[in-house]
Amino acid sequence: MAAPGIDHGVLAVRDLRILFPTRDGRDTVKAIDGMDFEVRAGETFGIIGESGSGKTTLGRALVSLLPPTEGQILHDGTDPSALGTSAFRKHRRDYQIIFQDPNAALNPRMTIIDSVVEPMEIMREGNAETRRRRGIEVLERVGLSSEAADRYPHQLSGGQKQRVNIARVLTLRPKVIVCDEVVAALDVSIRGDVLNLFADLQREFGLTYVFITHDISVVSHISDRIAVTYLGKLMELGPAEEVVEHPLHPYTRALLSAEPIPLPSHLRVDRRIILEGEIPSPVAPPSGCRFRTRCPSVQPRCVTEIPEWREVKPGHRVACHFATADGPPPNNQKTLNASSSLGETTCV
Ligand SMILES: Nc1ncnc2c1ncn2[C@@H]1O[C@H](COP(=O)(O)OP(=O)(O)O)[C@@H](O)[C@H]1O
Numbered sequence: 001m002a003a004p005g006i007d008h009g010v011l012a013v014r015d016l017r018i019l020f021p022t023r024d025g026r027d028t029v030k031a032i033d034g035m036d037f038e039v040r041a042g043e044t045f046g047i048i049g050e051s052g053s054g055k056t057t058l059g060r061a062l063v064s065l066l067p068p069t070e071g072q073i074l075h076d077g078t079d080p081s082a083l084g085t086s087a088f089r090k091h092r093r094d095y096q097i098i099f100q101d102p103n104a105a106l107n108p109r110m111t112i113i114d115s116v117v118e119p120m121e122i123m124r125e126g127n128a129e130t131r132r133r134r135g136i137e138v139l140e141r142v143g144l145s146s147e148a149a150d151r152y153p154h155q156l157s158g159g160q161k162q163r164v165n166i167a168r169v170l171t172l173r174p175k176v177i178v179c180d181e182v183v184a185a186l187d188v189s190i191r192g193d194v195l196n197l198f199a200d201l202q203r204e205f206g207l208t209y210v211f212i213t214h215d216i217s218v219v220s221h222i223s224d225r226i227a228v229t230y231l232g233k234l235m236e237l238g239p240a241e242e243v244v245e246h247p248l249h250p251y252t253r254a255l256l257s258a259e260p261i262p263l264p265s266h267l268r269v270d271r272r273i274i275l276e277g278e279i280p281s282p283v284a285p286p287s288g289c290r291f292r293t294r295c296p297s298v299q300p301r302c303v304t305e306i307p308e309w310r311e312v313k314p315g316h317r318v319a320c321h322f323a324t325a326d327g328p329p330p331n332n333q334k335t336l337n338a339s340s341s342l343g344e345t346t347c348v
């Protein structure tokens with residue numbers, strides 16, 4: 001149990017490693033290769049990074065759907081893997097996840113209300129009548145009328161289905177919700193409404209969010225703090241405004257400069273730095289700094305030495321040998337002038 005008087009963070013990740021065998025069983029995918037951070041109660045903690053950087057693996061591990069290979073994930077100071085079966089079941093309801101695909105958690109043959117009450121049934125909460133009442137209440141709270149209750153998933157839009165998924169997890173009154181690319185599959189025109197719903201629910205229920213996305217405009221909009229992942233490691237972590245306005249890591253700088261959103265003046269088009277090349281394989285990540293094969297500021301030391309995870313400003317950490325509180329190291333290679341978007345990184 002949590003030691004009294006110590007603020008552990010609602011989630012504390014300690015030297016986390018999650019490894020998978022490759023398909024042929026001959027090698028190891030280092031999906032998470034050493035991460036340390038904490039999520040504070042009531043905040044929105046944004047996680048940003050390219051596809052393949054380990055975000056979904058991390059999200060699943062945060063809610064105990066995947067066990068750490070090494071290290072620990074503490075929930076309010078408690079290691080859930082040390083709990084007995086019944087205590088673990090009770091504990092898990094506090095830590096929920098919503099995925100990108102609105103259909104992932106919905107059985108096409110079940111009515112909406114049956115899907116919404118299912119988590120309460122699994123937790124053996126209440127009886128059929130109280131569960132249905134609570135289910136309808138929560139559906140209404142997420143903006144769906146009670147008429148939606150007896151429909152089937154194929155009769156709803158993507159945005160409505162994602163609201164049903166929100167309702168499903170809300171019935172359990174969780175503390176933490178991990179949102180893994182929850183608006184990525186939705187039409188751009190309704191993303192704002194769904195994000196506003198998340199913000200309203202956070203205020204109303206005191207929720208903590210871990211918001212995973214590859215879209216900087218989403219994460220910068222809603223996060224209190226932002227963590228930047230690259231190939232299974234954190235590159236930077238700090239207050240959202242700081243990370244977006246004054247990035248300290250060359251990778252964050254490159255990601256921001258690739259975004260077609262209004263940017264701070266020092267990142268405008270004429271000073272764009274675009275990521276070169278593909279993200280390397282997590283089976284054999286580069287030695288030293290794993291961003292070095294694409295870093296415009298690379299130095300010989302980056303090949304041999306792994307950068308320390310340093311706090312260079314209060315609450316602002318970075319993993320780069322040469323980053324300072326004033327910013328990332330200077331670009332010692334070409335400065336480019338083209339656009340690209342995260343997830344389909346291009347090189348120039
Ligand atoms: N069950 C698994 N078995 C083997 N490799 C996996 C498994 N899950 C994820 N990976 C690999 O781990 C890496 C990180 O994947 P993922 O966490 O899905 O990243 P992201 O969500 O950032 O795109 C990828 O290289 C992916 O192929």
Ligand code: SF4
Pocket residue numbers: 249250251289290291292293295296297298299302307319320321322323329
């Ligand atoms: S440590 Fe070297 S390669 Fe890594 S981000 Fe810093 S300058 Fe670039």
Ligand SMILES: [Mg+2]
Pocket residue numbers: 055056057
């Ligand atoms: Mg993912």
